[in-house]
Amino acid sequence: MVIGGGLSGLAASIRLAHFGKRVGVFESHTKAGGLNSWYERDGRVFDTGLHAFTNFASPADTAAPLNRTLRQLRLRREDLHLCPQSHSLIRCGTTELPLDNDFAGFRKRIATQFPEDRKGFEALVERIEQCAYADAPASEHPARKVLAEHLKSKRLHDLLCLPVFFFGNAWGDQMPFSAFATLFKSIFIEGFARPQDGMRPVIEHLTSRLLETGAKLHLGCGVTKINLDNSGKFQSILENSGQIFTADCCLSTIGAVETRKLLGDADAPAPLSNAQPGEVQFVESFFELDDAPAVYGLTDCMQFIGLESNFAFRPMSATAPTDSLLVCVPDNYVGVTPTRMLRLSAPIASLGPLHNDLCRDAMSPGIKSILAQTLLAQLGAYYPRLAGHAKFLDLYTPHTFCRFTGHANGAIYGSPDKFADGATGVPNLTLAGTDQGLLGIVGALLSGVLAANRILK
Numbered sequence: 375m376v377i378g379g380g381l382s383g384l385a386a387s388i389r390l391a392h393f394g395k396r397v398g399v400f401e402s403h404t405k406a407g408g409l410n411s412w413y414e415r416d417g418r419v420f421d422t423g424l425h426a427f428t429n430f431a432s433p434a435d436t437a438a439p440l441n442r443t444l445r446q447l448r449l450r451r452e453d454l455h456l457c458p459q460s461h462s463l464i465r466c467g468t469t470e471l472p473l474d475n476d477f478a479g480f481r482k483r484i485a486t487q488f489p490e491d492r493k494g495f496e497a498l499v500e501r502i503e504q505c506a507y508a509d510a511p512a513s514e515h516p517a518r519k520v521l522a523e524h525l526k527s528k529r530l531h532d533l534l535c536l537p538v539f540f541f542g543n544a545w546g547d548q549m550p551f552s553a554f555a556t557l558f559k560s561i562f563i564e565g566f567a568r569p570q571d572g573m574r575p576v577i578e579h580l581t582s583r584l585l586e587t588g589a590k591l592h593l594g595c596g597v598t599k600i601n602l603d604n605s606g607k608f609q610s611i612l613e614n615s616g617q618i619f620t621a622d623c624c625l626s627t628i629g630a631v632e633t634r635k636l637l638g639d640a641d642a643p644a645p646l647s648n649a650q651p652g653e654v655q656f657v658e659s660f661f662e663l664d665d666a667p668a669v670y671g672l673t674d675c676m677q678f679i680g681l682e683s684n685f686a687f688r689p690m691s692a693t694a695p696t697d698s699l700l701v702c703v704p705d706n707y708v709g710v711t712p713t714r715m716l717r718l719s720a721p722i723a724s725l726g727p728l729h730n731d732l733c734r735d736a737m738s739p740g741i742k743s744i745l746a747q748t749l750l751a752q753l754g755a756y757y758p759r760l761a762g763h764a765k766f767l768d769l770y771t772p773h774t775f776c777r778f779t780g781h782a783n784g785a786i787y788g789s790p791d792k793f794a795d796g797a798t799g800v801p802n803l804t805l806a807g808t809d810q811g812l813l814g815i816v817g818a819l820l821s822g823v824l825a826a827n828r829i830l831k
């Protein structure tokens with residue numbers, strides 16, 4: 375039995391069903407995909423999570439996580455219709471560092487832009503390459519400390535942190551080096567792409583693959599309780615209509631804190647009992663441009679912007695004003711279906727005094743629009759031609775994430791306490807997905823595959 379029909383839950387179920395297991399997936403939402411799903415508003419399709427598909431390695435690299443994962447799920451890479459990025463940009467203060475899917479070129483760029491750090495950067499890459507990709511417990515070494523050991527330039531240090539922190543930092547302005555290394559590989563070494571028409575066809579493809587295997591997908595079936603037997607082993611779940619389902623084992627993909635709640639906080643064994651809720655939250659806003667993005671000077675696929683000269687990735691409790699922004703321009707990926715959409719995301723402390731409004735239960739459309747315009751004005755400082763040409767479409771907040779995915783605090787990268795081997799302390803109840811420690815689309819799929827493999831063993 376699998377709790378959660380996000381990417382890790384779908385992947386685990388497909389893999390288990392391939393090996394003859396009877397699998398039931400329980401998903402509280404009315405559609406699959408979880409944090410990386412889609413929704414429709416006024417006839418438009420929005421991707422909830424997707425900025426970019428990380429881990430875009432060459433098809434020839436058979437050991438790359440994307441190719442490995444697809445092989446284990448018996449999926450064809452061409453069915454994902456991935457369109458590579460042309461180029462992206464990292465900005466910190468006044469420094470710009472272009473980024474594309476050519477890591478050799480990126481290395482050369484660093485050597486030219488930061489000659490004093492050429493050797494240090496190479497040593498850092500070597501150290502990153504030595505880190506195991508998956509199943510490795512988070513190392514004790516803080517990433518910023520390791521970066522400072524290798525790099526003389528604090529600016530280069532911040533430029534490298536910007537994309538990594540945006541794409542998977544559950545810890546705030548610091549993160550374990552092993553987690554940094556995994557994300558660095560997926561972003562800088564393997565690169566970015568985007569499915570031609572967003573996540574909807576990808577989720578639909580995974581869902582039909584799941585159903586073909588014979589697994590059952592119970593949509594709109596939230597699990598409200600996990601029951602253990604007298605010996606402390608997983609026995610059954612209670613689903614929101616009052617039905618009880620039993621199984622030999624259970625894989626939970628909803629998060630450590632969230633799984634503990636279903637067990638009853640007081641009954642949860644260690645290590646589950648020690649997990650802390652995450653605090654890193656985002657606000658996501660969408661706009662429609664009057665014309666093609668390039669008309670306004672927006673030619674990058676993504677921009678990671680540190681607005682201050684020193685980049686700090688602040689957790690929700692900070693009240694600092696604007697500090698960083700992620701800009702996503704889907705139309706700039708090579709071969710995507712154009713939509714003229716612009717997406718701006720910010721870690722929540724970026725909005726300083728407006729933070730309280732974000733945490734309210736209901737936010738009026740007026741406040742949403744003000745927040746969105748705040749983010750747009752930050753981008754407008756770099757692209758004055760945008761003024762008056764970006765129509766606000768939608769904005770969602772940690773409260774929205776929490777409501778639709780059940781993630782505590784709406785923290786998209788989950789708990790800062792990760793469970794590399796999925797062990798919860800209950801012998802036949804394991805964790806996969808966000809709190810296993812592998813993040814992103816490919817990370818979540820791979821996490822599901824690895825969890826299934828452990829169960830099959």
Ligand SMILES: Cc1cc2nc3c(=O)[nH]c(=O)nc-3n(C[C@H](O)[C@H](O)[C@H](O)COP(=O)(O)OP(=O)(O)OC[C@H]3O[C@@H](n4cnc5c(N)ncnc54)[C@H](O)[C@@H]3O)c2cc1C
Nearest residue numbers: 378380381382402408409423425426597780807808814815
């Ligand atoms: C705003 C945002 C931007 C992102 N950008 C990117 C990006 O550009 N590129 C990238 O690669 N990754 C991105 N990610 C990260 C990526 O989406 C996640 O790492 C990945 O989707 C996590 O998948 P998962 O299966 O582990 O968890 P989830 O997607 O959280 O799946 C868990 C599922 O469990 C369900 N559930 C919860 N509680 C219950 C319950 N009690 N009973 C039954 N079901 C339950 C939820 O509804 C959900 O469907 C982004 C995420 C967000 C939110």
